[in-house]
Amino acid sequence: xxxxxxxxxxxxxxxxxxxxxxxxxxxxxxxxxxxxxxxxxxxxxxxxxxxxxxxxxxxxxxxxxxxxxxxxxxxxxxxxxxxxxxxxxxxxxxxxxxxxxxxxxxxxxxxxxxxxxxxxxxxxxxxxxxxxxxxxxxxxxxxxxxxxxxxxxxxxxxxxxxxxxxxxxxxxxxxxxxxxxxxxxxxxxxxxxxxxxxxxxxxxxxxxxxxxxxxxxxxxxxxxxxxxxxxxxxxxxxxxxxxxxxxxxxxxxxxxxxxxxxxxxxxxxxxxxxxxxxxxxxxxxxxxxxxxxxxxxxxxxxxxxxxxxx
Amino acid sequence: xxxxxxxxxxxxxxxxxxxxxxxxxxxxxxxxxxxxxxxxxxxxxxxxxxxxxxxxxxxxxxxxxxxxxxxxxxxxxxxxxxxxxxxxxxxxxxxxxxxxxxxxxxxxxxxxxxxxxxxxxxxxxxxxxxxxxxxxxxxxxxxxxxxxxxxxxxxxxxxxxxxxxxxxxxxxxxxxxxxxxxxxxxxxxxxxxxxxxxxxxxxxxxxxxxxxxxxxxxxxxxxxxxxxxxxxxxxxxxxxxxxxxxxxxxxxxxxxxxxxxxxxxxxxxxxxxxxxxxx
Numbered sequence: 001x002x003x004x005x006x007x008x009x010x011x012x013x014x015x016x017x018x019x020x021x022x023x024x025x026x027x028x029x030x031x032x033x034x035x036x037x038x039x040x041x042x043x044x045x046x047x048x049x050x051x052x053x054x055x056x057x058x059x060x061x062x063x064x065x066x067x068x069x070x071x072x073x074x075x076x077x078x079x080x081x082x083x084x085x086x087x088x089x090x091x092x093x094x095x096x097x098x099x100x101x102x103x104x105x106x107x108x109x110x111x112x113x114x115x116x117x118x119x120x121x122x123x124x125x126x127x128x129x130x131x132x133x134x135x136x137x138x139x140x141x142x143x144x145x146x147x148x149x150x151x152x153x154x155x156x157x158x159x160x161x162x163x164x165x166x167x168x169x170x171x172x173x174x175x176x177x178x179x180x181x182x183x184x185x186x187x188x189x190x191x192x193x194x195x196x197x198x199x200x201x202x203x204x205x206x207x208x209x210x211x212x213x214x215x216x217x218x219x220x221x222x223x224x225x226x227x228x229x230x231x232x233x234x235x236x237x238x239x240x241x242x243x244x245x246x247x248x249x250x251x252x253x254x255x256x257x258x259x260x261x262x263x264x265x266x267x268x269x270x271x272x273x274x275x276x277x278x279x280x281x282x283x284x285x286x287x288x289x290x291x292x293x294x295x296x297x298x299x300x301x302x303x304x305x306x307x308x309x310x
Numbered sequence: 311x312x313x314x315x316x317x318x319x320x321x322x323x324x325x326x327x328x329x330x331x332x333x334x335x336x337x338x339x340x341x342x343x344x345x346x347x348x349x350x351x352x353x354x355x356x357x358x359x360x361x362x363x364x365x366x367x368x369x370x371x372x373x374x375x376x377x378x379x380x381x382x383x384x385x386x387x388x389x390x391x392x393x394x395x396x397x398x399x400x401x402x403x404x405x406x407x408x409x410x411x412x413x414x415x416x417x418x419x420x421x422x423x424x425x426x427x428x429x430x431x432x433x434x435x436x437x438x439x440x441x442x443x444x445x446x447x448x449x450x451x452x453x454x455x456x457x458x459x460x461x462x463x464x465x466x467x468x469x470x471x472x473x474x475x476x477x478x479x480x481x482x483x484x485x486x487x488x489x490x491x492x493x494x495x496x497x498x499x500x501x502x503x504x505x506x507x508x509x510x511x512x513x514x515x516x517x518x519x520x521x522x523x524x525x526x527x528x529x530x531x532x533x534x535x536x537x538x539x540x541x542x543x544x545x546x547x548x549x550x551x552x553x554x555x556x557x558x559x560x561x562x563x564x565x566x567x568x569x570x571x572x573x574x575x576x577x578x579x580x581x582x583x584x585x586x587x588x589x
Contacts, residue, residue, distance in 0.1 A: 026492065030407035031419060033400045034463050041460030042426050045437035052436060059439075103331075110328055115321075121328055123575065125335045130571030132521035134539040135560055138546065139338045148345055148553045150358040184338065187331075245430040248523050252543065266432045274528055279436035286433035297428065 052283035059277035072284035081260045082268065082285060089264040091175060092182075093244045099183045101236060104190025109224075111191065112198045129188035137252030140181035144168050168254050171261040178249045178262060186243075190235060197231035198224070237300050241293055265289045339564070346370070346557040353554060369558035378533055379559050382541030387566070389451050389537055390519040393458040394512045397466050400459070401511065402504075405470025406496055410479065423464035431461065435528045442529060449535045454526060458519045465518075466511050473507030474500065513574035520567055538563050 053072060058064040076082055111122055128136065143149040145166055152164035161167070168177045201224065209219050247267035250256060256263035256271055263271070266289065272282035347365040348356070356362050373379050408416070438457060439448065447453030481503075482495035490498070501508070523539045530536055536544070542559055 024413075027407045027411035027413040030403040030411070034404035034467060035419070035422075037400065037460045037463055038422065038426060041438070041457060042434065045434045045441060046429070048441070049433050049437035057436070057440075106327065107331055110324060110331075113324065115324070121332060125328075125331045126575070127339070127568075127571070128335050130517065130567050131339070132517075132539065132563060132567050134521065134523045134543065135563055135567075136338075138542065138556070138560060139342050142345070142553065142557070143338055143341060148353065150341070153358050184334065187335075241428055245432065247432055248521075251524065251527075266430055269430070269432050270435060270524055273436040273439075274524075279440065282436050283433070286430065289430055290433065293429065 049283050050287060052280050053287045054284075055280050057278070057280035057283070059279060064280075068280075072281050073288075075281070076284055076288065081263065082265075084260050085256075085263040085265045085268040088175060088262060089244055089266075092179060092250075092264050093240055095176075095179050096182045096186065096243050097236060097240050099179070100186040100239070101190050101232075103183065103187045105194055105232075107187060107191040108194035108198055111195055126188040126192065128185050129192075131185065133185065133248045134252050136181055136185045137178070137249040140177065140184070140249075141168060141253045144177050169258055171258045174254055174258060175262045178253050181249050181253065182243065182246070185249075186239075189239070193231060193235045194228060197228050201227045233304075241296065244293065245289075342557050342560050342564075345553055346561050348554060350554055369554040370562075373555050373558045373562065377545075377555070377559075378536075378541060379538075379545075379562065381534065382536050382538045383562065385451060385534075385536060386520060386538040386563075389454045389458065390516045390566075392451075392455045393462065393519040394516040396455065396459045397462045397515045398470075398508055398511045401463050401466035401470045402501065402508065404463070404467045406474050406500065408467060408471040409474035423467060426461075426464045432524060435524060438525070439528055448529050449532045451535055453529055454522075454535075454537065457525050457529070458522060461522075462515045462518055466515055469511050469514065470504075470507065473504050473510075477503050510574050513570040517567055517570050517574070520563075520570075 054067055054069060056064045056066050056068045056071075107125060111118065111125075131139070143151045145168075146152040146164045152161060152166060155161040155167075156164040167173050205223055206219055209223060214222065244264075245266050247264065247270050250262055250264060250267045251270060254262040256267050260268075265285065269282050269286045269289065272278050272285060344361060345353070346369055347367065348362040349364055349366045349368060352362050352364060407413070408419070442448050442453050445453075447456065477500060482492070482499050485495040485499050486492060521539070522537075523543070526537045526540045527543070530540055533541070533544075542556070542563065545559065546556055
């Protein structure tokens with residue numbers, strides 16, 4: 001684009017060719033650091049990790065490392081703790097996403113009005129999102145602890161619990177501890193995303209609908225929801241994958257216990273690698289999780305395309 | 311939907327619900343603060359009082375003077391700060407390329423970056439440990455910076471791209487007609503205009519690195535390279551009775567995260583749409 005004299009012919013053509021080459025290479029120079037970093041720190045370990053799934057890899061055993069074929073997957077098939085973690089992943093993901101979405105949608109609708117003090121209210125209700133996840137987990141673990149936390153006493157007073165005990169140590173309800181922490185921490189995500197979508201709905205549509213006699217509920221179901229639908233679909237689908245992988249709160253609050261009752265697949269992978277140092281088995285479980293998530297994404301893409309075609 | 315068209319009872323419900331949300335959002339943080347200033351002798355006798363009859367900063371002075379937390383805090387600041395700076399530099403380049411160039415393989419790059427946001431990072435815990443140990447990158451802050459940088463580059467690239475997209479192309483094209491190279495136009499014209507976006511990216515990445523737990527747990531086993539989350543968690547498992555001190559440390563961990571939250575609050579919507587998968 002810059003100064004190129006037009007009257008010169010032969011030699012400049014070569015130079016122009018060279019410049020063309022640099023121009024064509026330029027974008028690759030800009031992306032090179034990112035690509036190199038992602039390839040070496042994410043893709044290479046991913047491939048190596050997948051190979052561990054077929055090897056006997058135990059960190060504390062220097063003689064391990066040999067290929068053992070599908071041995072890990074055979075163990076996995078009969079591993080009751082793994083199947084329990086699959087079931088828990090479903091409960092954890094579904095309950096967290098559903099509650100985060102429901103509370104987030106109501107909050108977004110409330111914040112979509114103009115009212116005095118909106119700015120400060122918005123900053124306060126979005127604050128949990130800024131709290132580091134490990135701290136959210138610890139904070140809620142302390143709130144559920146009858147020694148320093150008020151929640152068991154309040155729940156006992158309300159008759160929800162027979163006695164002020166820690167729900168995190170009760171196998172039948174322990175999973176709800178991390179779910180509550182996750183909902184607390186994740187509501188702002190949905191509220192912010194949906195609020196942005198709400199603010200892009202043209203206001204005159206509502207006015208026209210009011211003039212035509214549509215009540216508030218009619219306006220919500222016939223205008224707001226259809227406009228929000230694409231955002232809701234994307235946010236829920238992406239969030240589902242993210243939460244299914246999200247092990248921090250569980251590691252911090254219960255470490256998968258009591259008796260693996262709060263173990264989800266990703267926290268099970270971490271426990272196998274970190275506590276038992278069994279990298280081979282951890283990678284086999286990770287491979288199953290990866291395949292399930294790929295299948296989920298694939299179904300979603302198919303669903304989206306069939307919806308678009310309609 | 312004008313506010314005046316709504317009845318009083320609507321506004322009562324509206325403010326009532328919002329009050330519930332504010333209370334729910336703030337209560338855990340309030341309790342953290344409350345226990346951190348409760349003297350030990352009142353901790354159990356006034357367990358569920360909303361504010362202790364006597365408050366003290368003793369837990370804070372203990373944590374700051376007699377524990378490893380100042381070291382953990384320093385480590386976390388070094389790791390998160392370096393990660394934020396390196397990621398922002400690298401993703402400014404790649405974000406610019408994504409915004410301004412059409413090049414072969416661009417779709418593949420976008421696909422690669424999206425995939426890195428979707429797959430379970432916990433899969434990489436074991437192989438990264440195995441790769442890093444012989445290189446001396448375990449028990450080292452550098453190792454953590456390398457991992458966190460790679461994990462945050464894809465999201466930051468999308469974020470920077472969205473900021474560059476908002477800057478007209480004519481500006482740098484004019485500079486290039488005047489004889490400046492593209493890289494010079496990028497540095498001297500585009501980057502200064504993107505400063506608010508750069509600040510937002512720094513904030514997002516700093517917050518993400520400050521919160522990271524699993525890789526820090528796996529890669530670091532010595533106290534002198536521990537980050538704040540690892541230090542706090544080992545403190546919890548070792549001295550699980552000293553709630554006042556733990557919560558004082560927790561309040562301290564909250565401070566930088568809240569500062570950066572204030573910095574990026576204006577960009578939350580843009581950031582979340584750029585990398586909707588990211589927390």
